Amino acid sequence: MRIDKFLKVSRILKRRTLAQEACDGGRVKANGRSVKPSYNLKVGDVIEIGFNSGTVCFEVLQLKDTVRKEDAENMYRIITE
Secondary structure, three states: OEHHHHHHHOOOOOOHHHHHHHHHOOOEEEOOEEOOOOOEOOOOOEEEEEEOOEEEEEEEOOOOOOOOHHHHHHHEEEEEO
């Protein structure tokens, strides 16, 4: 699954265009490397996203194309905020 789609489906970012812009701006890292929106995400990858207020680091637990709002939190595990 593409990282921009994962960020939208898991509701970490609200829209896919925001996820694409964050990747293009170098604010998204996968396993310590900056990635493009087309990066192929795998279970177990550690993702770090830089926001204005700080960074969030999380591990990918599941990859699903669609998920209900209540189940979105089960797709990742937050490591640090």
